[in-house]
Amino acid sequence: MSVALAQPSSRPAACPACMAAPLAEHLADLPETDSTIMLSLPQIHCAGCISGVEAALMQVDGVHSARVNLTLRRVAVEALPAISPEDLTRVLQEAGYEAHELDAALLSTTQADFQGRDLLMRLAVAFFAMMNVMLLSVAVWSGAEGVTRDMLHWISAAIAIPAVIFCGRPFYVSAFWALRGRRLNMDVPITLAIVLALGTSLFETIQSGEHAYFDAAISLCFFLLGGRYLDHRTRAGARSAAQELAALDVPRAWRIRDGIEERVAAADLVAGDLVLVKAGGRIPVDGVVREGQSELDRSLMTGETLPAFAGPDTVVNAGEVNLTGPLVIETQAAGRETALHKIAELVAVAEAGRGNYTSLADQAAKLYAPGVHILAGLSAIGWWLATQDARVSLNIAAAVLIITCPCALGLAVPAVTTAASGRLFRKGMLIKDGTALERLAEIDTVVFDKTGTLTIGAPRPVGLEALSLSAKRVALGLAQGSSHPLAIAMANRLRELDLRLADITELHEVPGFGVEGIWDGQKVRLGRAAWLGATAPDVTASFVQIGDGAAMQISFTDSLRQGAAETVAALKAQGKRVVLISGDTSGAVTRLAREVGIDEVHSEALPAEKADRIAGFAKDGAKVLMVGDGLNDTAALAAAHVSISPASAVDAARSASDIVMMGADLSVILDAVETAGQARKRIRENFTIATVYNVIAVPFAVIGLATPLVAALAMSSSSITVSLNALRLR
Amino acid sequence: MAILGLLIPISLLLGLVGLGAFFWALKRGQFEDPDGDAARILRKDYDQHPKD
Numbered sequence: 082m083s084v085a086l087a088q089p090s091s092r093p094a095a096c097p098a099c100m101a102a103p104l105a106e107h108l109a110d111l112p113e114t115d116s117t118i119m120l121s122l123p124q125i126h127c128a129g130c131i132s133g134v135e136a137a138l139m140q141v142d143g144v145h146s147a148r149v150n151l152t153l154r155r156v157a158v159e160a161l162p163a164i165s166p167e168d169l170t171r172v173l174q175e176a177g178y179e180a181h182e183l184d185a186a187l188l189s190t191t192q193a194d195f196q197g198r199d200l201l202m203r204l205a206v207a208f209f210a211m212m213n214v215m216l217l218s219v220a221v222w223s224g225a226e227g228v229t230r231d232m233l234h235w236i237s238a239a240i241a242i243p244a245v246i247f248c249g250r251p252f253y254v255s256a257f258w259a260l261r262g263r264r265l266n267m268d269v270p271i272t273l274a275i276v277l278a279l280g281t282s283l284f285e286t287i288q289s290g291e292h293a294y295f296d297a298a299i300s301l302c303f304f305l306l307g308g309r310y311l312d313h314r315t316r317a318g319a320r321s322a323a324q325e326l327a328a329l330d331v332p333r334a335w336r337i338r339d340g341i342e343e344r345v346a347a348a349d350l351v352a353g354d355l356v357l358v359k360a361g362g363r364i365p366v367d368g369v370v371r372e373g374q375s376e377l378d379r380s381l382m383t384g385e386t387l388p389a390f391a392g393p394d395t396v397v398n399a400g401e402v403n404l405t406g407p408l409v410i411e412t413q414a415a416g417r418e419t420a421l422h423k424i425a426e427l428v429a430v431a432e433a434g435r436g437n438y439t440s441l442a443d444q445a446a447k448l449y450a451p452g453v454h455i456l457a458g459l460s461a462i463g464w465w466l467a468t469q470d471a472r473v474s475l476n477i478a479a480a481v482l483i484i485t486c487p488c489a490l491g492l493a494v495p496a497v498t499t500a501a502s503g504r505l506f507r508k509g510m511l512i513k514d515g516t517a518l519e520r521l522a523e524i525d526t527v528v529f530d531k532t533g534t535l536t537i538g539a540p541r542p543v544g545l546e547a548l549s550l551s552a553k554r555v556a557l558g559l560a561q562g563s564s565h566p567l568a569i570a571m572a573n574r575l576r577e578l579d580l581r582l583a584d585i586t587e588l589h590e591v592p593g594f595g596v597e598g599i600w601d602g603q604k605v606r607l608g609r610a611a612w613l614g615a616t617a618p619d620v621t622a623s624f625v626q627i628g629d630g631a632a633m634q635i636s637f638t639d640s641l642r643q644g645a646a647e648t649v650a651a652l653k654a655q656g657k658r659v660v661l662i663s664g665d666t667s668g669a670v671t672r673l674a675r676e677v678g679i680d681e682v683h684s685e686a687l688p689a690e691k692a693d694r695i696a697g698f699a700k701d702g703a704k705v706l707m708v709g710d711g712l713n714d715t716a717a718l719a720a721a722h723v724s725i726s727p728a729s730a731v732d733a734a735r736s737a738s739d740i741v742m743m744g745a746d747l748s749v750i751l752d753a754v755e756t757a758g759q760a761r762k763r764i765r766e767n768f769t770i771a772t773v774y775n776v777i778a779v780p781f782a783v784i785g786l787a788t789p790l791v792a793a794l795a796m797s798s799s800s801i802t803v804s805l806n807a808l809r810l811r
Numbered sequence: 812m813a814i815l816g817l818l819i820p821i822s823l824l825l826g827l828v829g830l831g832a833f834f835w836a837l838k839r840g841q842f843e844d845p846d847g848d849a850a851r852i853l854r855k856d857y858d859q860h861p862k863d
Contacts, residue, residue, distance in 0.1 A: 128850035151847030198837060205837075209830040213823060220815075229815070236819060 118158040118166050120173070121181045124743070125154055130178065137176040138169060156180075200310045203248045207303040210244035211296070215793070218296040222790045234286040234293045241295035242279060248302045249275055251309060265450040267442070267491065273454070274482035275301060281479040284472070292476065297483045297792045304488040304800045312495035312515065315502045334358075334365040337409065350415040358403045358410060360564065360592075367414040370395045374593030375406040376565065376609075388567070390593050390609065400712050400731075405565050406592020440516040441764050442494040449490065457481040460783045477785055483792050484782040489771035489799040494764055496807035501760040504811055508752050509744040517739035519764070520723040521757035523704045527652050528695060528721065530709035531663035531673055533729065536639035537745070538710075540570045540621055543636050548625075551583070552633055555600055556625045558583035559607035563596045567623050567637060568607070595623070603628035620669065639673075642727075644748035646677045651751050653678070658703070662686050662694060664713050692716035708750065710734050725750060756810070763810055767803045774799040 122134060131149045134156055138147035143161035150156070158169060166182040173180040214237045221233050249272070256268035275298050282293040334347045335357040342357055347365040350356065355371065358364050364377075376388040379401050388404055391397060397410060399419040414420075461478035465471065494515075502512040512518060529535050545553065557580055560572035585605065588598035595608015606626045610617040613624045613632035621639075624632040652659050660681045663670045670684035683694065695717050698705050707714070707721035710730030715737045718724035724738035727745075735741050742749050778795045781787045836842070 128854045131847060131850060132854055149847060150844040151850055152844045198842070201842065202834070202837060205830060205833045209826050213826050216822060217819070232815075240823075 118160055118164070118169060118182075119155055120158065120166065120169060121155045122149070122173070122178055124179050125149065125151060133176060134173060134178055137172055137178070141169065141172055144169075197310075197313055200251070200306065200313055203250070204303070204306045204310055206244055207248040207299060207306055210240050210248070211299045211303045214241050214296045214299050218789065218793070221293075222788075230291075231286065231289050234282075234295070237293065237295040238283060238286055241299045242283070245275060245279060245298050245302055248299075248306060252302075252305065265446070267446040267450065270450050270453045270482065271301070271305060271486060271491075274298075274479070274486045277475075277479045278483050281475050285476070288472075292789055294479060294483055294789050294792065297789060297796065300793065300796060301483065301486055301488060304796070305491040308491040308495045311492075311499045315495070315499045315512070315515070347415070350412055352412050352414060352418075354412040354415070356410045356412055358408045360403055360405055360407060362403050364397050364399055364401045364403060364408075364410065365415070366410065366412040367398050367419045368396075368410040368412045370397060370408050371411050372409040373407050374591075375408050376404040376593055378402040378404055378566070388565075390611075392593055405563070405590060440494070441519055441761070441768075442490075445490060445493075445768055453482065453485045456485065456779065456783070463783075464785070473785075477783070480785075480787040480792065481779065481782040484778045484787055484795060485775050486796070488796050489767065489774060489803045492800055492803050492807075493767035493771055496804045497760050497763045497767065497810060500763075500807050500810040501756050505740075505749075505753055505756055508749050509742060510749055510753055511741045511743065512739070513741065514739040517723055518757040518760045520704075520739070521706065521754060522761035524657065524706040524722060524754070526658045526660065526698055526703040526705045528660045528662055528698075528705055528707045528709075528717070529649075529679070530707075530711060530714045530717075531661060531665055531670055532639065533710040534708055534714075534727065535642055535645045535661070535673065535677055535747070537642050538639065538729065540567055540637035541640045542571050542574050543638055545574065545578070545635065548633060548635070550580075552625055552627065553578065554580050554583040555585070555605045555627055556607055556635065558585040558600065559588070559596045559598060559605060559625070562588040562598070563590055563607075565595075567621070568596065570637065571623065571635065600627070641673075641676065642745060642747050644746045648747045648750055649677045649679055651748075652754075655754075660698075662691050662717070664688075664691075664711075688713040688716050692720045695720045706754075707738075708747075709738075725753070759810060763807055767806055770802055770806065771799055774802075 122130075125131070125134060131151060134149050135147045138144050138156065138158055141160075141164065143164045145159040145161075147156055147158045158164075160169075170180040170182060217233045217237045221230055225233055252268045252271050252275070255266065256272040259266040259269055278294040278298040278301075282295050282298070285291070285293050333344055334350060335342050336345045336350065337355040337357055350366055354366075356366055356368070360375065370391055370393055372393065374390075374392045377391045377395075377397065378388050379398075391403075391408060397408075399415075457478045460481050461474045464474035464477045468474070498512075498515060498518060501518055505512060532538055548556070553575060557572060557575040560568040560575065562585075563569075583600050583605075585598040585600045588596065590596050591608070591612075594612040595606060597604060597606040597608075599605070605628070606613055607623060610622065610624055610632070613626045615624050615632040615634070618634065618636070621637040623635045623637070625635060626632045649659055658681070659679050660683070661670065661674050661679045662683045664686055665684060667682075667684040670682055674680070674682045686694065691714060695705050695707060699720070699722065704722040707718050707724040708726070709715075709718055709724070710726050711734060712731050714726075715731075715734050718726060718734055718737040723740070725740045725742060726734045726738040728735070728741055728743045729745075730738075730741075740753060742753075774795055778787070778791070781791060841848070
């Protein structure tokens with residue numbers, strides 16, 4: 082059972098992609114006929130959702146069982162091999178539950194669960210041993226003498242020694258790796274204290290001595306394991322929701338070979354392959370369009386809101402979304418060679434640059450570990466010089482180590498992070514990284530992306546009132562015949578006006594241009610400016626034309642995300658510098674910046690420029706919070722001091738960021754900043770409390786007055802105080 | 812003090828029973844989905860499909 086902990090540390094890999102990549106390769110080897118399907122359900126929250134999801138899935142033919150896990154927000158489905166995850170996500174979507182395929186993450190999450198279980202088991206054993214040894218120790222403290230005391234000590238030893246060997250394993254392993262890397266971490270003094278305490282106590286017991294620290298050694302293990310478990314649980318919960326991100330896109334593509342279409346993994350494509358991308362599909366490779374016409378949504382790659390035309394010889398990039406017509410693309414670069422993957426490399430570089438953040442706990446450990454060792458060493462030497470008695474001086478050294486041992490320090494950070502993460506989770510934020518809150522508390526600059534972050538990323542038609550009634554009716558009739566996002570937005574808006582439908586015949590979509598049909602004997606068209614002979618304006622717009630009449634413009638704006646203006650205003654009021662960096666055209670960006678009240682604006686920024694700008698801010702000493710959602714933001718997200726992305730963001734962006742907000746409202750960012758500030762304050766308070774306890778108790782230990790009773794009291798009272806202080810955050 | 816010879820084994824035994832019960836619960840997956848189990852018990856629909 083302990084194999085999983087043989088790794089150097091229980092921390093997750095530095096980047097989710099590192100964990101997902103080997104898994105994805107492994108997945109490609111597996112036959113697709115696995116009968117267990119895992120789906121992630123980010124929005125379920127109550128008993129009704131459990132019933133709803135399970136009932137909806139059980140109605141599908143071929144599904145044998147469905148079991149929702151509300152804690153991890155996912156469902157495990159046992160089904161016939163013929164059932165595909167897409168079928169099930171569609172069923173759930175129709176039933177009103179957002180669902181995502183989750184198969185690659187399966188292996189690594191069971192691994193995380195396994196680790197949690199392992200820690201819980203050690204915690205239980207430590208608790209059992211601690212309670213029993215404490216019970217025996219009470220008898221010793223209340224005055225057992227002679228043979229009775231020896232017997233109690235021997236029984237304590239028999240319980241405590243195996244228990245400590247078993248329970249303390251995570252600390253020993255971590256201390257071993259730290260020493261091998263010639264570093265000192267918190268686990269080194271812990272391990273030393275445990276080993277020294279057990280050793281001297283055993284020696285004392287053999288010599289029928291008075292003081293044995295078995296209870297201290299085991300309760301030390303218990304409190305510290307408690308801290309570890311809290312830490313693990315916080316991260317595992319957020320990770321299971323966020324980790325799916327790395328694995329959400331199980332990329333597959335339609336390859337055309339000898340006129341036959343076949344579904345292959347996108348990783349298997351090579352240069353020269355012809356790939357069919359249907360309307361609504363994401364382009365899997367970099368290449369050139371060979372056949373077909375359509376429009377491309379490049380917003381995730383560049384932040385541009387205006388769909389771009391694509392016809393033969395148009396160069397396309399992986400990650401763009403094909404909107405209206407099918408396209409056949411000749412692959413020029415696939416997999417690692419694509420522009421998309423180059424962004425991933427930018428992310429890796431940016432992440433490596435950020436890796437040198439020292440958490441508060443590590444800062445404390447850096448001061449603390451050498452201090453404790455020197456103190457223990459000095460008191461041992463002092464006592465040896467004074468008494469020439471090795472036994473006494475070793476006893477004193479053990480007492481000093483135990484008294485100063487960082488029980489409270491080990492709990493100080495995880496207890497606060499758990500409480501703060503819990504509070505933010507209820508507000509719809511997932512904290513993916515243990516130190517994210519500490520870093521969030523330090524920020525003085527906030528950088529926003531535009532499309533999809535400050536705005537919802539969905540266009541909304543404006544100025545429809547200016548159109549004539551017949552134009553509106555025609556526009557509605559035509560718009561209903563298209564699945565283009567602008568057409569859908571227009572149709573939704575026009576339907577609210579309660580119009581009589583225009584009776585349009587021969588309605589058909591002209592991929593890449595728009596829709597046309599016949600109404601009242603006249604040709605009617607809805608589509609791009611160039612198609613209708615109008616000049617393209619600098620805003621997102623569609624045109625409608627009846628017969629040979631002039632083309633009429635329908636403009637679109639992107640609606641602001643809820644709470645955007647308030648959030649910006651509040652951040653500014655707190656004295657933070659607010660910046661907008663977007664890949665969109667300067668006209669659109671400045672207009673939006675004026676609307677939300679941001680003065681500092683950078684437009685038409687390429688992905689690398691975004692990251693560079695943020696690195697530039699950091700060089701000037703700013704601590705940057707980056708809020709973004711697109712692929713073009715991922716490098717910037719990774720480069721920033723701390724980053725937040727909305728749940729609607731692309732998976733790469735979500736995995737590059739530290740915090741994911743599940744709701745649509747931006748103002749939770751304010752809550753997060755506030756909670757982070759409080760959390761940092763509590764962590765500092767906790768360190769102070771722990772230090773005060775030490776400062777009071779250490780003199781006792783050094784002058785030799787620290788009995789096991791004093792050690793037990795100091796240890797448990799400081800741990801409890803620290804935990805209670807952390808709970809005030811909830 | 813002879814009573815200790817009886818009381819200590821008894822207290823250890825009781826502790827072990829508790830530990831064993833915890834291990835059993837852990838093995839049976841009772842800590843896999845605490846939120847879900849808390850919600851499930853309040854549902855109206857009967858949730859005990861016999862395994863097929």
